[in-house]
Amino acid sequence: MPDKNTALVQGTLDMLILKTLALEPMHAHGIGLRIEQISKGVFQVNPGSLFPAFKRLERAGWLDSEWRATENNRRAKYYVLTASGRKQLKSETRDWKTQSVAIARILEA
Amino acid sequence: MNVFRHLTGGLKELVRRDKTESELSEELNAYLQNAADAKVQAGATPEEALRSARLELGGMETVKHEVRAVGWEFAIEVFVQDARYGIRMLRKSPLFTAVAVTAIAIGIGANTAMFSLIDAILLRPLPYPEPQRLIVVGTQQRGRSEMDLMGTADFLAWRDHQQSFEQVAVLDRAGRSFALSGMGAPERIPGVGVSANFFSMFGVAPLKGRGFQPGEDRPGAPGVVVVSEQFWRDHLGSDPAVLNRTLTLDGKLRTIVGVMPAGFRFPSRRPVDVWAIRTLNPPAARPPYGLVGLGRLKPGVSVRKAAAELNDIAAQVAAQYPSSPDLVGVMMPMKEWMVSDVSTALLLLLGAIALVLLIAVVNVANLLLARATVRQREVAVRLALGASRKRVVRQLLTESSVLSLLGGVIGLLLAYLAVRAFLAFGPGQMPRLEEVGINSGVLLFTFVVCVGSGILFGLAPALETSRPSLSDPLKDTNRSSSSASAYRTHRALLVFEVALALIVMIGSGLLVRSFVRLSDVNPGIQTDHVITAAISLPNKYAGPPQITQFWQQFLEKVQTLPGVKAASITMSLPPNLLAITNPFTVEGQGYDRNHSLQLAEEMTVSPGYFRSLGIPLMKGRFFSPSDKVESDKDPMIVIVNQTMAKQYFGDKDPIGRRIQTGDPDPSFPWETIVGVVGDVKYSGLDSGPGPTLYVPYNENGWVMWAREMYLVVRSSGSAPGIVPAIRTQLASMDSTIPLAQIRTMDELLDESLVQQRFRTWLVSGFAALAMILSAIGIYALISYSVSQRTREIGVRLALGAQRSNVLGLVLREGLQVLAFGLLLGLVGALSATRIMRSLLYSTSATDALSFIATSFTLIAVALLACYIPARRATKVDPMVALRYE
Numbered sequence: 001m002p003d004k005n006t007a008l009v010q011g012t013l014d015m016l017i018l019k020t021l022a023l024e025p026m027h028a029h030g031i032g033l034r035i036e037q038i039s040k041g042v043f044q045v046n047p048g049s050l051f052p053a054f055k056r057l058e059r060a061g062w063l064d065s066e067w068r069a070t071e072n073n074r075r076a077k078y079y080v081l082t083a084s085g086r087k088q089l090k091s092e093t094r095d096w097k098t099q100s101v102a103i104a105r106i107l108e109a
Numbered sequence: 110m111n112v113f114r115h116l117t118g119g120l121k122e123l124v125r126r127d128k129t130e131s132e133l134s135e136e137l138n139a140y141l142q143n144a145a146d147a148k149v150q151a152g153a154t155p156e157e158a159l160r161s162a163r164l165e166l167g168g169m170e171t172v173k174h175e176v177r178a179v180g181w182e183f184a185i186e187v188f189v190q191d192a193r194y195g196i197r198m199l200r201k202s203p204l205f206t207a208v209a210v211t212a213i214a215i216g217i218g219a220n221t222a223m224f225s226l227i228d229a230i231l232l233r234p235l236p237y238p239e240p241q242r243l244i245v246v247g248t249q250q251r252g253r254s255e256m257d258l259m260g261t262a263d264f265l266a267w268r269d270h271q272q273s274f275e276q277v278a279v280l281d282r283a284g285r286s287f288a289l290s291g292m293g294a295p296e297r298i299p300g301v302g303v304s305a306n307f308f309s310m311f312g313v314a315p316l317k318g319r320g321f322q323p324g325e326d327r328p329g330a331p332g333v334v335v336v337s338e339q340f341w342r343d344h345l346g347s348d349p350a351v352l353n354r355t356l357t358l359d360g361k362l363r364t365i366v367g368v369m370p371a372g373f374r375f376p377s378r379r380p381v382d383v384w385a386i387r388t389l390n391p392p393a394a395r396p397p398y399g400l401v402g403l404g405r406l407k408p409g410v411s412v413r414k415a416a417a418e419l420n421d422i423a424a425q426v427a428a429q430y431p432s433s434p435d436l437v438g439v440m441m442p443m444k445e446w447m448v449s450d451v452s453t454a455l456l457l458l459l460g461a462i463a464l465v466l467l468i469a470v471v472n473v474a475n476l477l478l479a480r481a482t483v484r485q486r487e488v489a490v491r492l493a494l495g496a497s498r499k500r501v502v503r504q505l506l507t508e509s510s511v512l513s514l515l516g517g518v519i520g521l522l523l524a525y526l527a528v529r530a531f532l533a534f535g536p537g538q539m540p541r542l543e544e545v546g547i548n549s550g551v552l553l554f555t556f557v558v559c560v561g562s563g564i565l566f567g568l569a570p571a572l573e574t575s576r577p578s579l580s581d582p583l584k585d586t587n588r589s590s591s592s593a594s595a596y597r598t599h600r601a602l603l604v605f606e607v608a609l610a611l612i613v614m615i616g617s618g619l620l621v622r623s624f625v626r627l628s629d630v631n632p633g634i635q636t637d638h639v640i641t642a643a644i645s646l647p648n649k650y651a652g653p654p655q656i657t658q659f660w661q662q663f664l665e666k667v668q669t670l671p672g673v674k675a676a677s678i679t680m681s682l683p684p685n686l687l688a689i690t691n692p693f694t695v696e697g698q699g700y701d702r703n704h705s706l707q708l709a710e711e712m713t714v715s716p717g718y719f720r721s722l723g724i725p726l727m728k729g730r731f732f733s734p735s736d737k738v739e740s741d742k743d744p745m746i747v748i749v750n751q752t753m754a755k756q757y758f759g760d761k762d763p764i765g766r767r768i769q770t771g772d773p774d775p776s777f778p779w780e781t782i783v784g785v786v787g788d789v790k791y792s793g794l795d796s797g798p799g800p801t802l803y804v805p806y807n808e809n810g811w812v813m814w815a816r817e818m819y820l821v822v823r824s825s826g827s828a829p830g831i832v833p834a835i836r837t838q839l840a841s842m843d844s845t846i847p848l849a850q851i852r853t854m855d856e857l858l859d860e861s862l863v864q865q866r867f868r869t870w871l872v873s874g875f876a877a878l879a880m881i882l883s884a885i886g887i888y889a890l891i892s893y894s895v896s897q898r899t900r901e902i903g904v905r906l907a908l909g910a911q912r913s914n915v916l917g918l919v920l921r922e923g924l925q926v927l928a929f930g931l932l933l934g935l936v937g938a939l940s941a942t943r944i945m946r947s948l949l950y951s952t953s954a955t956d957a958l959s960f961i962a963t964s965f966t967l968i969a970v971a972l973l974a975c976y977i978p979a980r981r982a983t984k985v986d987p988m989v990a991l992r993y994e
Contacts, residue, residue: 028136029143047140047166048175051133055179059118072146076139077132 195508213516216466218523246402302387318367360647509567517559607930617876633789635723729784753800903990923975
């Protein structure tokens with residue numbers, strides 16, 4: 001059971017993964033770690049939701065994958081953002097910003 | 110694009126299951142190691158790091174399962190898995206499976222067969238280009254509802270003045286066959302006369318050669334014909350050089366200009382071998398009415414507008430022929446014209462068989478329910494281990510779908526056989542039979558019915574079984590709570606089943622009663638020892654003297670054959686081979702043009718006709734060979750039937766009174782009544798009494814009709830036995846004339862009822878099926894209830910209950926279900942049988958006897974079905990029962 005604080009807002013995990021991969025291709029563990037670090041531990045990504053998300057995003061054509069060697073010389077599957085994934089990230093980010101500004105306004109009113 | 114990727118991605122995964130699985134495992138392992146590496150770097154020992162990484166991952170298989178569940182292909186995988194499991198379960202109880210699959214197969218097979226008929230005949234558009242624009246045109250007397258034929262005057266006026274149709278054509282309804290000679294023994298082949306643009310109006314291309322060309326129907330054009338593919342194959346040996354070959358039809362040479370493909374059959378009731386040109390000469394009078402107008406509407410023109418135009422034209426024609434009755438023009442879509450008379454019967458059959466399927470479905474549902482109690486433990490274990498109710502219901506529904514699909518596959522096979530049997534042995538004379546078959550539309554119907562019935566009979570048991578009561582079934586000591594509700598469902602379903610069975614049975618009861626009444630109708634003749642045949646004279650018998658001479662000589666020859674008691678010819682035969690009806694006017698009872706005409710069945714006969722059919726003379730005399738009627742100076746004579754005498758002359762003596770026939774015209778000659786004979790059915794056994802007129806066949810004005818006559822011979826011995834001798838006599842007079850349509854009078858009576866008999870048998874078969882199925886249902890319910898109550902019964906017996914008390918106790922349960930079912934069924938039948946009204950002969954749709962008799966039959970059968978298991982209850986040994994469990 002995810003803790004109340006660490007639970008992700010429905011549907012945002014996909015966006016976070018895309019954002020993480022916008023910098024460079026990464027493997028599953030790296031992605032989870034990066035999200036946790038950047039959010040300063042607010043979001044802890046459960047592998048049980050991470051892997052289905054990869055499959056979903058790959059199916060949608062926003063991610064590609066390839067096997068590569070890690071920095072520790074182990075093999076891992078690296079995920080790469082595709083061009084359409086980049087486009088998707090842009091539009092999701094825009095939507096998110098509009099929405100969060102709106103929600104903030106409502107909460108502060 | 111996106112959909113495509115989802116589709117291919119899912120398919121790839123389905124095909125390469127192993128590869129994606131191993132890749133997923135590898136990826137998850139890599140994840141573990143990466144996570145562990147990170148923890149080691151943070152200072153943990155390798156073992157600790159791996160352990161906590163594993164904990165974080167939280168169950169490799171769970172993650173894999175969730176990844177798998179992302180794509181649509183997962184639903185298919187689950188289905189396959191459930192279906193496999195279902196098949197295993199079904200194989201474990203072969204008896205149950207066999208019974209259930211058989212019930213479903215019969216239900217679905219019969220429904221599929223019936224639907225394939227309805228699809229071909231009623232649903233599919235006609236097999237011609239843009240069939241919705243094809244229209245049939247006729248006339249109608251004011252105040253009547255049925256569509257009659259057109260006369261030549263009406264057709265020509267319509268053809269020349271209409272603006273709504275691209276093309277109009279005509280079909281001659283009078284001549285339906287041709288005598289084919291010069292190719293072996295002479296024979297009659299089915300054919301029809303049409304105008305030159307008949308084929309181009311349909312827009313169907315010939316298989317070989319051409320259709321008719323404009324102008325070929327002008328008087329004096331050379332005679333050309335188009336033949337059917339079947340005729341080309343059977344009679345001409347598929348001769349590739351068939352074009353320009355000649356045929357001798359009705360004694361005239363005709364040139365073949367085309368062969369139509371096998372799929373083209375119009376009119377479609379019976380086969381057509383030859384389409385010949387029908388020449389239309391401008392007529393002197395408006396009647397006779399023997400033509401069917403056909404037309405292809407211009408695009409965008411409505412039937413209503415075309416009909417209004419037709420009516421204006423008909424009014425002009427009526428004005429041209431002032432003595433003619435006031436006929437209005439009517440038109441209807443061609444498909445409606447072709448199939449409207451069979452649609453009620455077909456829909457009735459589909460309705461009945463759909464009810465039978467429902468009964469079968471309910472039965473299987475009850476079987477599943479009985480099994481549900483057995484499987485409750487298994488399901489409870491699944492629920493206890495964390496399966497959701499939705500998941501369990503899905504599993505159970507998949508199982509029932511497997512059952513119904515299995516039944517469906519066998520049902521499809523049965524349907525295929527049933528359709529083949531229907532085409533071979535069923536009543537011919539149905540429109541569009543050549544289009545019947547099992548096609549993709551029918552397959553879709555079967556599939557939908559299969560899945561639908563699978564869900565229908567699976568739902569109640571599935572919901573019942575998966576009722577979340579975890580502890581009870583696991584304990585297996587006391588099954589009362591959950592099985593009580595299963596039992597309630599069981600009983601409710603059975604009430605429904607009995608009601609449905611009663612509806613089908615009452616429907617069949619009504620049809621049987623109506624059919625018995627119809628078969629009991631007195632046709633007005635002595636039917637035994639009578640043989641009939643059709644003979645038509647070619648055109649070389651050009652005038653009255655030749656025709657009369659031929660018949661006189663031929664009848665004399667037949668008359669003197671050994672074993673022949675009487676021989677005669679007639680234009681029409683009972684019970685339904687009526688050639689024409691004719692308007693008439695009784696002297697002194699003038700005609701009012703604003704009322705519809707009184708029509709009589711009129712036919713020409715030779716003097717011996719009444720004796721050869723045993724028609725009784727009531728008054729006056731029969732015709733005699735010495736009657737002088739051949740010249741227009743001779744007085745015309747007529748014999749009328751009893752109904753006519755009663756209707757128009759009441760108590761007065763009709764002998765010597767005079768009538769006119771044909772359209773009312775004061776200048777027409779008067780005909781004197783010389784005799785009154787008994788009523789005979791000529792328009793079908795189900796037709797009401799009406800006036801009939803007989804005139805001598807050789808009478809001036811009628812003799813040219815005597816080219817196509819029926820021979821009627823009464824013999825002392827076997828009627829068919831004298832056919833060879835008759836044939837020899839005919840050949841000795843003219844070897845080109847075929848003796849066609851040879852039937853005994855009993856056969857004619859039988860054939861006239863073929864449709865009614867067929868649907869009565871079929872619905873009775875359905876009703877028997879429904880009755881047996883519901884009896885099995887009741888039997889199963891009572892057996893089940895007895896087995897559940899063995900202990901209770903044991904206690905009762907131990908405490909001193911009589912065997913008869915126990916019997917009553919169990920029977921009462923069955924009776925309750927039966928009573929509710931009967932009540933529901935009677936109410937349902939009262940409204941359902943109303944749609945059958947048009948199919949019943951002198952039987953009300955709420956005929957009390959049918960309702961009561963079928964109800965009692967069902968009660969008797971149901972009681973028997975109750976009694977057998979109930980008796981078993983009385984045999985319970987209290988000691989054994991108490992030790993039970």
